[in-house]
Amino acid sequence: MSDRKIRNMEEFAAVSGISRPTVSKYFNDPASVRASTREKIETALKEHDYRPNIFAMNQNRKLTKNLGIVVPYLADPFFAGIARRIEDLVISAGFRPILLSSHGDAKLEVENLDSLLSIKPAGVLLAPLGRISDTAAIERFCREVPTVNFDANIDGVGEAFVGHNNAQATEMMLEYLTRTGEPPAFFEMKSPPNPNANKRRTAYVETMERMGHTPHVIQAEGEGWDIEEIGFREGARVLSQDSLPSRTVFCSNDRLAIGFLAAAYEAGIKVGLGDDCVLRVAGHDNHPFSRYTCPTLTTVSHNYSAIATKSVETVMAMIESGERAPERNSTLFDGELIMRASA
Amino acid sequence: MSDRKIRNMEEFAAVSGISRPTVSKYFNDPASVRASTREKIETALKEHDYRPNIFAMNQNRKLTKNLGIVVPYLADPFFAGIARRIEDLVISAGFRPILLSSHGDAKLEVENLDSLLSIKPAGVLLAPLGRISDTAAIERFCREVPTVNFDANIDGVGEAFVGHNNAQATEMMLEYLTRTGEPPAFFEMKSPPNPNANKRRTAYVETMERMGHTPHVIQAEGEGWDIEEIGFREGARVLSQDSLPSRTVFCSNDRLAIGFLAAAYEAGIKVGLGDDCVLRVAGHDNHPFSRYTCPTLTTVSHNYSAIATKSVETVMAMIESGERAPERNSTLFDGELIMRASA
DNA sequence: TAAATAAATTTACGCGCGTAAAATTTAAGA
């Protein structure tokens, strides 16, 4: 590596023996220049360690290579995990991922989109907060930037939706629980922050009725994203009142189930499949920590990689074609039953 | 709000009745212009919704308002939590946080720094991977950009270190466990990815010896960041062999403890303080999930907010003064005992 | 009220790169 510092593309073009506009073209798309030219540039690149100024590039490019990723709550390992998959795919597509978390706050969600606007992203992958989201502000954003909505569906948000098939997943778990024991009660938050919760409740009620059973929905009080805490507190209340309509409890999501299991443990109630167990508990999401609950949590997994892949593919297609989809279509991926010890 | 679109600072200066260089100065620092001028600009701002082009700004500014935050593993809620605190502080200091995760991969850690370099950050807050980090590459980066090292200390990385007082925290927990029961064995990873682990082991051994007890270190095989899994697998092995030298186990960190507790549960071993319990287990970190283990985990909390605040203050001081510290100094904040049910 | 100081304006240039148009060279095919 030469010690002479290259200050700009002009100088780099000089040392590589190629004109600056062609070098510019190379950095825009290496495949767009002749193989012999590409080689010359790449040889010079190894010698001189030059990199185009990202600000000057983006100032003039009609389309930046920035791609925003907004998740509702990054401290939730569930979202951290899916964000990571998406980041990897975005990088290998040659884009620069900008990961932002809304931290459960609708105002911050809009601020994040606002902040993204200022870096002219080529596209955005948005997992909205849901119920509390400022839908009008988000829609305004989506008119400016090609956006794909994932995880939590909000009508009108983004050109497409990619998510988890809550209906199929709920039905599958219900079938399993009923077949191997008894029809479960459904434990959920009274005001769930996420719209998936509503889909799951609806699917629970409808499937139960179709199966000829009476649905029992237990609603936990509490707001916000401290979901384990709500599951624990309300779980303890329900268990102490001994008011459960079924000895099987299907929690709306794993974080609620994690809290519920902790409450059961503390109450000395043995959960699981064994003869000495008095309760079965199931969750939904295959949360990273569901493998380490006591007992380990039976749950339904999202098809994370399919959702990540499809989301990225969809936004990339929009970016490349340069046009919006004629109609908003949604893709749902089926869940997978994860059988563990709790049910 | 007017419907006329403002395209650049020139046009915005025109509608606000102020010259463009003064407007530029305002955006650089609103306090640097006369109050009457500031008002005029802010009135126009409300009317016309203009925002300076961030790329054009950063291209010419000697110092951008970007501030990099690099954590080793964002899917760990521990790091997600501390990253969030730091982000908040950075934003309120008027900077734009760029959060990147190394995902446990040393190559990605260097790539992250490399990527930050291209956006000319004013400073960087780096929590390095630790043992596997490419120290030489990181040091090279630190010579270019004012960097503060936090969480895991690596000599030579950054101008300062801010972290947790592992020695004090370990000693405090040891004192508690010994006073209320018996001296614990120490459960850790054989090849811990994080240097804090080494500090904790050393503190354990030294304190035990000072107290007149024989230290017992149990080392779990296994590499990488799937720490709960390692704690579970190796915990199960240790418990099945019935080879524990003490009925109290002090885990090097909470994630290991979470796995260990799951193993104890599965082995039917009752953990806690009650008369019917045969084992006490303690952790270290006050991981967000340590409140929901079975039983709830007794642990030591970092002083998260102090660490975040001091880290941000330190890097801000470096940025403002424009000079590097004459010597690298480290600040350690004491831990706090979190007494729960497991010990 | 004049002088001293601070702030704002005018003028002018540069940052590093994208990109368009026209001229030229290169590679591929008949």
Next chain:
DNA sequence: TCTTAAATTTTACGCGCGTAAATTTATTTA
């Protein structure tokens, strides 16, 4: 070898803003 299309080079301009120097205007102090 000639034709043709593709790739490259030359030339030239613009993006939106930072910033320096000189000048003018406003505010504060004596």
